[in-house]
Amino acid sequence: MKVGIIGAGALGLSAAYELGLRGHETHVFERDSFLGGQASTFDVGGGRLERGYHHLFRSDTDMVDLIDELGLSPKLHWIESKVGLFHGDRIWNFASPKDLLTFKPLGLLDRFRLGLVTLYLQKTKNWRKFEGVTARDWVEKRAGKRPYEVIWEPMLRGKFGKHYDEVSMAWLWGKIFLRVASRERLWEREKLGYPIGSFAEIFEALDRRIREMGSGVSLSTGVKRVVVEEGRAAGLEVGPPGAPPELHRFDAVIATTPSFVFTRLVPKLPQSYLDKLTGVTYLAAVLAILVLDRPLTAKYWLNIADRTIPFVGVIEQTNFVDPSLYGGNHVVYLTNYPAAADPIYRMSPEELLEEYLPHLLRLNPEFNRSWIREYHHHKVDAAQPIIGVNYGQRIPDNRTPIPGLYLANTTQIYPEDRGTNYSVRLGRQVARMVLEDHGHG
Numbered sequence: 404m405k406v407g408i409i410g411a412g413a414l415g416l417s418a419a420y421e422l423g424l425r426g427h428e429t430h431v432f433e434r435d436s437f438l439g440g441q442a443s444t445f446d447v448g449g450g451r452l453e454r455g456y457h458h459l460f461r462s463d464t465d466m467v468d469l470i471d472e473l474g475l476s477p478k479l480h481w482i483e484s485k486v487g488l489f490h491g492d493r494i495w496n497f498a499s500p501k502d503l504l505t506f507k508p509l510g511l512l513d514r515f516r517l518g519l520v521t522l523y524l525q526k527t528k529n530w531r532k533f534e535g536v537t538a539r540d541w542v543e544k545r546a547g548k549r550p551y552e553v554i555w556e557p558m559l560r561g562k563f564g565k566h567y568d569e570v571s572m573a574w575l576w577g578k579i580f581l582r583v584a585s586r587e588r589l590w591e592r593e594k595l596g597y598p599i600g601s602f603a604e605i606f607e608a609l610d611r612r613i614r615e616m617g618s619g620v621s622l623s624t625g626v627k628r629v630v631v632e633e634g635r636a637a638g639l640e641v642g643p644p645g646a647p648p649e650l651h652r653f654d655a656v657i658a659t660t661p662s663f664v665f666t667r668l669v670p671k672l673p674q675s676y677l678d679k680l681t682g683v684t685y686l687a688a689v690l691a692i693l694v695l696d697r698p699l700t701a702k703y704w705l706n707i708a709d710r711t712i713p714f715v716g717v718i719e720q721t722n723f724v725d726p727s728l729y730g731g732n733h734v735v736y737l738t739n740y741p742a743a744a745d746p747i748y749r750m751s752p753e754e755l756l757e758e759y760l761p762h763l764l765r766l767n768p769e770f771n772r773s774w775i776r777e778y779h780h781h782k783v784d785a786a787q788p789i790i791g792v793n794y795g796q797r798i799p800d801n802r803t804p805i806p807g808l809y810l811a812n813t814t815q816i817y818p819e820d821r822g823t824n825y826s827v828r829l830g831r832q833v834a835r836m837v838l839e840d841h842g843h844g
């Protein structure tokens with residue numbers, strides 16, 4: 404059969420690859436001029452860097468298996484993570500359970516409770532019991548108010564901005580439960596994965612394989628409309644903005660766009676399905692990327708537990724992989740996940756830099772703006788769906804009410820935190836679903 408796919412991110416490319424392996428033809432249409440969607444890259448110092456920081460956990464087995472299938476395993480390096488927490492005007496080590504024991508801002512009893520609660524979450528498999536309660540209520544009750552405020556609230560704010568106290572405990576469970584899988588033993592230091600050469604290596608390899616199998620990938624070719632004939636998905640109208648649409652006929656269509664984009668591409672859907680699509684709130688990611696002539700901190704991942712600082716995380720890529728990958732430069736992301744109405748989202752790149760720069764002195768008193776060789780600014784819309792309580796009941800089915808039309812996007816990843824691994828998993832699953840529904844199972 405012939406399947407049209409909207410979007411050349413991790414999900415769309417994985418779906419096309421899976422369909423190709425099973426002998427079917429696909430065509431992937433991507434609005435942007437590059438592959439990879441949210442995990443796409445740009446050039447820095449002769450190397451390639453993700454627009455938003457990316458790494459893998461040991462639990463990301465679908466992605467690790469795909470990397471292996473594509474013959475890229477030698478490029479995937481597992482590197483000890485250097486994680487810190489900025490609290491009380493200093494950087495604390497926060498990479499291992501031992502670091503928690505020596506974390507002085509919490510009293511002994513609080514540290515002990517926190518350790519026990521973390522262990523409990525790591526050992527609990529039945530996450531359903533956490534669905535109806537917010538992470539804030541659950542953690543405050545079990546670990547105490549102070550541990551919540553010092554450790555967990557900054558982490559939730561780091562991901563969900565002002566919506567931090569709406570987030571379901573099921574989401575937080577997913578973070579803790581899966582994260583421990585990144586350690587071979589509980590007391591060991593965590594290792595994170597990175598494909599040397601960037602995530603673009605994976606997307607380019609997928610693109611090559613898809614084409615070798617006789618299918619197509621078109622960049623800078625947005626989908627304008629899903630064509631529905633006699634109640635079934637029959638094709639896609641595609642083309643650059645302003646140009647007359649070109650019709651491509653398909654037996655089935657898989658859309659991987661955010662839900663609010665999907666609603667604009669299709670005829671009116673039944674209200675109950677539409678409500679699920681419009682009921683999700685997305686946050687954007689805003690990234691200020693500094694290319695420096697020397698390191699800013701000694702950490703790869705620094706959570707900012709200080710609300711007077713206007714960014715929530717500092718991710719220093721070159722404390723993870725070697726600066727030689729970026730021409731000897733040191734690369735630092737300053738990150739936020741704002742809603743579209745937030746001033747941080749609306750600021751120009753220059754305004755954002757001026758807002759952020761004074762605060763870098765608190766992380767490193769020697770910092771000087773003369774260290775900056777380049778500055779880049781990226782916004783990723785629809786970067787993070789807000790996962791509220793009882794979220795599981797509001798997830799739209801992959802099979803839409805229009806036969807032959809499938810939706811697969813980050814809002815359907817639950818209870819795990821969305822990530823490239825889960826897009827690969829969902830892409831391959833939905834490809835198999837399409838085949839089953841069309842008698843090729």
Ligand SMILES: Cc1cc2nc3c(=O)[nH]c(=O)nc-3n(C[C@H](O)[C@H](O)[C@H](O)COP(=O)(O)OP(=O)(O)OC[C@H]3O[C@@H](n4cnc5c(N)ncnc54)[C@H](O)[C@@H]3O)c2cc1C
Binds near residue numbers: 415433627
């Ligand atoms: C700042 C940040 C940090 C992250 N860190 C990590 C990490 O460390 N590890 C990890 O695994 N994951 C991470 N993620 C998450 C990960 O990037 C995403 O979960 C994953 O890339 C989503 O892939 P996708 O294909 O499902 O969606 P997307 O990447 O959003 O792909 C959808 C594609 O559809 C295209 N599209 C939209 N509308 C149209 C249209 N009308 N026609 C044609 N094409 C269209 C878009 O341009 C896009 O390319 C991070 C994300 C962000 C934003």
